[in-house]
Amino acid sequence: MEIARDVFGDSYRLAEQYVDILANRGVDWGLIGPREVDRLWPRHVLNSLAIEPMIGDGRTVVDVGSGAGLPGIPLAIKRPDLSVTLLEPLLRRANFLTEVVAELGLADRVTVMRGRAEEHHERYDVVTARAVAALPKLLGWCLPLLAPRGELLALKGESAEQELVEAQKLLRRRRLGGEVVKVPTPGTDETTWVVRIR
Template sequence: MEHEVFGDSYEQGRQYVDILASRGVDWGLIGPREVDRLWSRHVLNSVAIEQLINHGSSVLDVGSGAGLPGIPLAILRPDLTVTLLEPLLRRANFLTEVVDELGLAERVSVVRGRAEDQDQTYQVVTCRAVAALPKLLTWCLPLVAPHGQLLAIKGESAEQELIDVQGTLRKRRLTGQVLSVAAHTDAEPTWVVRIR
């Protein structure tokens, strides 16, 4: 399945998974129990949203952590320019090392900082397992370019979280929807809240 999804980029994807399984665990970015599920639960889960991203988009991955979803998206989609935003120094250092090792530095940059301190805008802002939607909107909406979108990868609470922010969305004249997307027909679906 991973071969089918990543095609020519599979080796690069495998190298990233190997880094997560070794250094990612050593640095405390990935739990040891997650190693057997890195492809299914983390990488394929991350790239499921690529079908929602227009060709040539600039992408900001807020609270990138171990690089999810930003690095898998950059590996799968050479047309994207990706910025990994991470406030913690240790994680930012990890991301910088990984981007260099995978040869992604031309299209992927690492910025150490918090979303609320950024002033640039992007066509797509992504986040995965960062915070509840009300907080995410406060941090991320200022970073979404006009006609851009926020893609928040969520768990099964996605519907309820979207209901909780309806007032905010109406005030800002934005629309939100919960989508179920999958990287492959045999992959588990990913729940994503899309705000436009």
């Protein structure tokens, strides 16, 4: 995809290699639906990068429920300054991630951990989550993973505002602020809704 060249710049070849893996092994392993193959770039990879400008230099990031590596792998490809942990409970998916991270040459700064967020006890500057759970449940899993002054960036659909309303009570109790940020999906006309909790 031509526009992805501009978005990824020097990292484009690596991003292309990842998309190729998703389109082939990702489908064979049942992690990507066959119908998604034609829209891997805009709907999955570029969508994952919508949160990239919100992440400061050199941060530690945990991608909760990473699945086939979204958004964690596109972020790690675009941003060599980040240390990224891909957290995924399902064995098959964790094995896929380990294989892909090694193949892309990212293993020095991307770690794969098999486990559930609520049983994980490390802390990170940034927690990301895409299509994992509704916000109230996600907050219960993810807030304990935040380092002091850390933030949660959840990639959501149009339901983001409503989910934030439903999570207000919990956020007030913890004295946390939340907002929905509408950002353009890089290189496309689409909008991505990001719930940002600090």
